[in-house]
Amino acid sequence: MTAAHICSDCAVRDRALCASLDDAELNALNTLGQRRTLQRGQALIWAGEESPVCANLISGVLKLSATTPDGREQVVGLLYPADFVGRPWANTADFTVTALGEAELCVFPRGPFERVLEDHVRMERLLLQRTLASLDEARARMLTLARLSAREKLAGFLLDLADRSHGCRATAFGPVTFDLPLTRGEMADVLGLTIETVSRQLSKLKAEGAINLMGARGITIRDRAKLEASSQ
Amino acid sequence: MTAAHICSDCAVRDRALCASLDDAELNALNTLGQRRTLQRGQALIWAGEESPVCANLISGVLKLSATTPDGREQVVGLLYPADFVGRPWANTADFTVTALGEAELCVFPRGPFERVLEDHVRMERLLLQRTLASLDEARARMLTLARLSAREKLAGFLLDLADRSHGCRATAFGPVTFDLPLTRGEMADVLGLTIETVSRQLSKLKAEGAINLMGARGITIRDRAKLEASSQ
DNA sequence: CGTATCATTGAAATTTTTCAAATCTTGTGG
DNA sequence: CCACAAGATTTGAAAAATTTCAATGATACG
CATH class of the missing domain: 1.10.10.10 (Winged helix-like DNA-binding domain superfamily/Winged helix DNA-binding domain)
Incomplete structure (x- = not known):
């Protein structure tokens, strides 16, 4: 976990949610974000627990997974670089987020990040469009899994x-x-x-x-x- | 299909997306909306086709379904009164929307509806929050279907x-x-x-x-x- | 009241899982 | 650099779950 990174150097600057921000806005967000590295198998968020963070994935692949009470597991989503991680406006997480390999993230505290979202319509709209796309993808995968x-x-x-x-x-x-x-x-x-x-x-x-x-x-x-x- | 309905009389006025609008804004939207009734088995949107509409479901239950090329079907979502129907910012629909029983909708042309969304931050935010919730639900259902x-x-x-x-x-x-x-x-x-x-x-x-x-x-x-x- | 659709039930077939054992990889320490 | 241990992968055989095929029975609507 390191601090003092500059967004303009970020590998996903133009593809992550941040692409909706201009340089000034980005500076404001920059003070909120913390770089963090996850090792293979390490989790960022646990299903059922409070989830105090959102993040942008910079490198690596993450899995989103759900489990039954008796331990059967299902991966419900894979996240790739530039994807958004976390669930704004939810106190507890529904799914566990784990790194499949080494992964780098730009992590934000959830509350302040929600406020940034609320203050930046373009960012909120981009998140809405991505969420709609994720929903389509999840539904398409329901057909795959079931049939x-x-x-x-x-x-x-x-x-x-x-x-x-x-x-x-x-x-x-x-x-x-x-x-x-x-x-x-x-x-x-x-x-x-x-x-x-x-x-x-x-x-x-x-x-x-x-x-x-x-x-x-x-x-x-x-x-x-x-x-x-x-x-x- | 009838015209001249008043939003204030609407059964889902306080639960649908419109709940985010004040009376003046609602009037503007009212001129866009058309009441429409679907009979059991009738479809509003077909997967793969252009989908020129969005809607609020007023009464009845709709199913969202996907099919494989060889005809296997999977219902990927059920919609209940006050739920939002359609997919803003997508030209072609990924899923078919069909009425399970008689259903009443308030239908909007997609383009103008997108503009209303873009002009009303609260409505856009409400749609984002609902979409996030639908995504959680879809993912939870992936566990069910697969495991x-x-x-x-x-x-x-x-x-x-x-x-x-x-x-x-x-x-x-x-x-x-x-x-x-x-x-x-x-x-x-x-x-x-x-x-x-x-x-x-x-x-x-x-x-x-x-x-x-x-x-x-x-x-x-x-x-x-x-x-x-x-x-x- | 008849007919088309929907639902139930049985038996066989198929797919996938479970259990069990090799076999192969990979990373590590000698 | 090699041997080895731990973990991952492959493969087989049996068991279990679900589907498919087939027939019968119920329901509902004109």
């Missing part, structure tokens, strides 16, 4: 990750290779499956030539068309 | 409906009786199950004495504690 088969879930998820990753490819339209940012267990939690089912479906997709697996994390999309056909 | 058993889904859903319904009860803490606002098929679409599974779980809950079924629609919560135990 797709394990194979369809996996294929679709791999395509998502491939599109988001800046993986390398040998030729312009050749196979993409990248590292999975999640373990099998985390993928299972995202897709509403078990580790074993995830592993079996990956093995099957590999056997069919749609993908290639190298080590635990490496993956190559070898036949995107086949993966797309499997995803639907 | 609960058929019995748990049914029990939880019946408790929800019971709490929302103004069903009658013989004594203050006695059993509640009400009519299910959905068919078995619609419940299946909400819970991510098949009609047959819904029917079987209801029969089982009845056999165990947790509920009673009368005809296709009538239901009595006979042992709430047992239903709660089954829901988790």
Whole structure:
């Protein structure tokens, strides 16, 4: 956790909520924000607890998760750099926020941040538009979770990750290779499956030539068309 | 579809988004709004199509649904009176909006409505807060859809409906009786199950004495504690 | 009152999970 | 640099849950 960062140097200055602020406004916000680093597995917010912070994610990936009283878990959202973290105007958090890998955040105390939001219409509007988009995304994922088969879930998820990753490819339209940012267990939690089912479906997709697996994390999309056909 | 309605007579005047407007502002909005009635099964918005309207739901229940290309359906949200309908700032709709029973709406053309939102900070803030709440709800439902058993889904859903319904009860803490606002098929679409599974779980809950079924629609919560135990 | 729709129930099939055991990775300390 | 331990992944076999297919029964509406 370090202080004294300058917003103009921020990697997500133009993509986070702050993009709606001019330099003067940004300075005001700057005094509120604190840089913070989370290690893999470390949580920022716990479901059921008071959540005194909001944040912008600067680097890394966070998961939002819910659990049943008896411990079944479901990841209900993934957050990427420039995404907004937290829930303004709610005293207790509904979901746990955890880092999947090392992550950097710009953290604000919730109350003062709410006041900034209320004083800056453009920022509030941007948050509204993002929230509407997140809601659409969450609803689309309800269809996935409830109605797709394990194979369809996996294929679709791999395509998502491939599109988001800046993986390398040998030729312009050749196979993409990248590292999975999640373990099998985390993928299972995202897709509403078990580790074993995830592993079996990956093995099957590999056997069919749609993908290639190298080590635990490496993956190559070898036949995107086949993966797309499997995803639907 | 009738015109010339007065907002002050509106059943949801104090609960819909309009609650954020004073009488003068409301008059301006009034000239934009059109009353419209939907019949059971009739759609207001189709997924994938341009959606030129937003609305406030005045009476009845609407479903928001998504479908896979091969026709599997999932209800991703239910809307009740005073809820906001539609998706400002999106050209095409992601979800289909259909009336479960007869429903009354106050419909606005989307563009002008967006301008009203942009000009009325309090209304925009109220929509933001509702959207944040809907997002929490959608995420909570992701846990339900992905991780609960058929019995748990049914029990939880019946408790929800019971709490929302103004069903009658013989004594203050006695059993509640009400009519299910959905068919078995619609419940299946909400819970991510098949009609047959819904029917079987209801029969089982009845056999165990947790509920009673009368005809296709009538239901009595006979042992709430047992239903709660089954829901988790 | 008949007909179309909705609901229930049974039996078989399918999918996914659970339980159990290897096997592979990865990071660490010798 | 290698061996090893801890954790992660894969794979198999059996069990469980849900779906699918099929038939029958109930309800409601014209």
